[in-house]
Each structure stands twice: as structure tokens, then as C-alpha cells.
Amino acid sequence: MASSSHALTCVACHDPLVMSVESDSDSDSDAGQPGPSSSAQASSSSAAQETVPDDLHLPCGCHFHWQCLLDQSPQIASTLSCPNCSTTLTPNPSSGIQAVYSSEGGQSEPVDLLPLVQEEAHLQTHTEERPGRALHTMAGEGDVEGIVSLLRDAEDTPAERAALLRYRDPLGGGRNALHVAVENGKADAFWLLLWVASDLPTDNFSTEMRQTMGSIRLQRGGGEDLRFVQDVEGRTPGDYAAASGEWDEWINGGVFMLRS
Ligand SMILES: [Zn+2]
Ligand SMILES: [Zn+2]
Known part of the structure; x- marks a missing residue:
């Protein structure tokens, strides 16, 4: 409202091209006082709402909110x-x-x-894949708490749990979550995935890991062994590990050995 330079609105929903955010006290900025430089409101106790730009400008000249555009992904991806x-x-x-x-x-x-729109279009027609994709994102980021939480949500439904763990990314070369963890060098996510989705003998896990898993009581294995799933080029997570050169210890330690 301050700078009414041009009242651009989203062509989809016709609202101004801003979104409301809560001026939270984020951890890295020490500022105890809410002090967005421009606004000099004295009483900003509960009214900590402010707006920030949310303006996606397409090559045709149209402006959308980010989400309003993504909502139309199937149409954009096809046309x-x-x-x-x-x-x-x-x-x-x-x-x-x-x-x-x-x-x-x-x-x-x-x-x-384009890749974002294609992924979103795919997910809008395959909503059952959302948890699987979330798992892959978490595996790539090494977000073990997120993975544990996803597994907990699925634990009461064996079919759901199995589908989550065996999910292969159709837009990412058919990789499974273990491929993703290896590729991104996320050791904690790697071991967690081996715990829940491989037949690797429990002896292979560290004492600490066994204790942790015992205390949070995550189910071991029982489904597809992710170590031996190939991507569309026929490569297993072990092949990824060998190619990276950074996982020698585990390769030599037998983590990726075929079952006898
Ligand atoms: Zn909009
Ligand atoms: Zn346009």
C-alpha cells in the first residue's frame, strides 16, 4: 500500500501481487524488536502481518502469484x-x-x-506420489527427522509404508530414496533408509544406531530391499556409491553386497 506505483494484480485471482507473511522472530536475525526498516509502526504487537512481493512475470507479460501459476501446471505443461x-x-x-x-x-x-511445472503437473495427477517425493527431498537433504516422521505417518498402513519406501522418481531417472541419499552424500539418511528398507543384517549397524532405532521403534525392513533396485540406466545405489568414490568403507564393508 505504501508505494502505489502500479496496482498490478495476478491475472488468475486478481489479487495484488503480494503475499502476507508473519514477521517471525527467525533464529539467525538477532533482532528482538520487529523492525522491518521501512515500517515505523509503534504498536506492532499482534499485528505482525506484513506483505512481501509475490510476482511471477512470464515471458508473455502476464503476472501471476507463484502458487496461482503452479495450480495451472497441467495446462501449461501440456500446451x-x-x-x-x-x-x-x-x-x-x-x-x-x-x-x-x-x-x-x-x-x-x-x-x-518448465521443470517445476512438469513436476507439479505430474503430482497433480499422481497425488499418491507426494509422500514419496517428500521422502526423496528429505533423503537428499539428510533430513532424518523428516524421514522418521514420514515413516511414522505411514507405519500403521503397511501398503502405504511399502509404497512410500519403494517410490521411484519417474522424473529423476527412476531413482529410489537410497540412490538419492548416496548421491548427495547423506550418511545418516543412508543408514536410516537401510534400517527401514533393506535386509542388511542388524549387525552391520552401529551400536548407537541400533539403540536409537530401538528406542524410536521404527520397523526394520520387511519390504523391497532398496540396495538392489536399479535406476532406468540399470544402476543400483551401490553403483552410485562406487562411482562417487566417497563410500569405499561401506562398499568394502559389504553394505552393498548381494544376498547370498
Ligand atoms: Zn493469484
Ligand atoms: Zn500471458
């Missing part, structure tokens, strides 16, 4: 054109859809929307 003005958004799918996003952090470098 490669703007859902508002029908202008073609890319001369060639290989060059992607270059857009500029303005957010709290300012204006981005051109971002390629």
Missing part, C-alpha cells in the same frame, strides 16, 4: 503456453520457460519454470 493469454511461453521446450520472480528477496535471475 507450453500462458493459461491467461495463450501466448507460447517458449520457442523450444529445451530452452525451458524463462520467467522472473519477485519475492521477499527481491527479483530473481530468470528461473526456468
Whole structure:
């Protein structure tokens, strides 16, 4: 409202191109006082709502909220054109859809929307894959707490748990979560996945790990052994490990050995 330069709105929902955020006391900024530089409101006790830009500018000239555009992913992915003005958004799918996003952090470098739109389009028609994709994201980030939480949610439904763990990324070369953990060098996620989704003998796990797993009572194995699942190029997580050169200890320690 401060700078009413141009009242741009989202072409999908017709709201202003901002989103409300709570000016939370995030950990890394020490500021005890809520003090977004420009606003000089004295009483900002409960009214800690502020807005930040949320403006996705497409090559055709249309502006969307980020989420409003993603909501139309199936149409964009199939037509490669703007859902508002029908202008073609890319001369060639290989060059992607270059857009500029303005957010709290300012204006981005051109971002390629095409892979994001394709993934979202895929998920909108395969909603059952969302937990699996979340698992892969967590495996890639080494977010073991997140993985434990996902598993807990699925634990009462064996079919759901099995589907979660054996999920293979159709947009990522058919990798499973163990491929992802190995590729990103996330050792904790790696061992956790071996615990819940491999037949590796329990002796192979550290004492500490066995105690931890015992105390949080996560079910061991019982489904597909992720160590031996191949991606679309026929490579197992062990092949990824061998290629990286950073996992020698485990390869030589037998983690990836075939069952006898
Ligand atoms: Zn919108
Ligand atoms: Zn447009």
C-alpha cells in the first residue's frame, strides 16, 4: 500500500501481487524488536502481518502469484503456453520457460519454470506420489527427522509404508530414496533408509544406531530391499556409491553386497 506505483494484480485471482507473511522472530536475525526498516509502526504487537512481493512475470507479460501459476501446471505443461493469454511461453521446450520472480528477496535471475511445472503437473495427477517425493527431498537433504516422521505417518498402513519406501522418481531417472541419499552424500539418511528398507543384517549397524532405532521403534525392513533396485540406466545405489568414490568403507564393508 505504501508505494502505489502500479496496482498490478495476478491475472488468475486478481489479487495484488503480494503475499502476507508473519514477521517471525527467525533464529539467525538477532533482532528482538520487529523492525522491518521501512515500517515505523509503534504498536506492532499482534499485528505482525506484513506483505512481501509475490510476482511471477512470464515471458508473455502476464503476472501471476507463484502458487496461482503452479495450480495451472497441467495446462501449461501440456500446451507450453500462458493459461491467461495463450501466448507460447517458449520457442523450444529445451530452452525451458524463462520467467522472473519477485519475492521477499527481491527479483530473481530468470528461473526456468518448465521443470517445476512438469513436476507439479505430474503430482497433480499422481497425488499418491507426494509422500514419496517428500521422502526423496528429505533423503537428499539428510533430513532424518523428516524421514522418521514420514515413516511414522505411514507405519500403521503397511501398503502405504511399502509404497512410500519403494517410490521411484519417474522424473529423476527412476531413482529410489537410497540412490538419492548416496548421491548427495547423506550418511545418516543412508543408514536410516537401510534400517527401514533393506535386509542388511542388524549387525552391520552401529551400536548407537541400533539403540536409537530401538528406542524410536521404527520397523526394520520387511519390504523391497532398496540396495538392489536399479535406476532406468540399470544402476543400483551401490553403483552410485562406487562411482562417487566417497563410500569405499561401506562398499568394502559389504553394505552393498548381494544376498547370498
Ligand atoms: Zn493469484
Ligand atoms: Zn500471458
